[in-house]
Amino acid sequence: MIQRIQSVYLFLALLALGGLFSRLPLITLNGSAANDTLYVIEQLFIGLSAFITLFSVFLYANRKRQMMTVKGAILLMVIALFAIAADYFSVMGKDVIVQELNVDPFVVIGTVALILQILGHRGIAADEKLVRQADRLR
Numbered sequence: 001m002i003q004r005i006q007s008v009y010l011f012l013a014l015l016a017l018g019g020l021f022s023r024l025p026l027i028t029l030n031g032s033a034a035n036d037t038l039y040v041i042e043q044l045f046i047g048l049s050a051f052i053t054l055f056s057v058f059l060y061a062n063r064k065r066q067m068m069t070v071k072g073a074i075l076l077m078v079i080a081l082f083a084i085a086a087d088y089f090s091v092m093g094k095d096v097i098v099q100e101l102n103v104d105p106f107v108v109i110g111t112v113a114l115i116l117q118i119l120g121h122r123g124i125a126a127d128e129k130l131v132r133q134a135d136r137l138r
Helices: 005-022 036-057 063-092 105-137
Strands: 027-029 101-103
Touching (some): 005 036, 005 063, 036 063, 063 105
Antiparallel strands (some): 027 101
């Protein structure tokens, strides 16, 4: 399981998602979440992406299913990043005094987690391609 590089990528993505989830809300206005609806959406999709990433680490015996679950986790993370961006732009659309708005610099970790998930998917696809080539040689 951990011998494969994609498992390491997925585990690092899981750590990044866990850290990101612990720092929510990322965008605060006057000390509270800027938009409560988007905050709940961010929580939901980041949490689901982390759970699916954890689940996919243990699917190493079935590469096709592992690729499918990682694609789902990537999709959920993209939706979460769009929700974070929408939260930021909804606040910036209002007349806000700059001192009231607080954007956590930890928001960059979401992009890092997405990149790690994509690298994990590419590693799984490379393994699947290698196995198919070996099967053809038999």
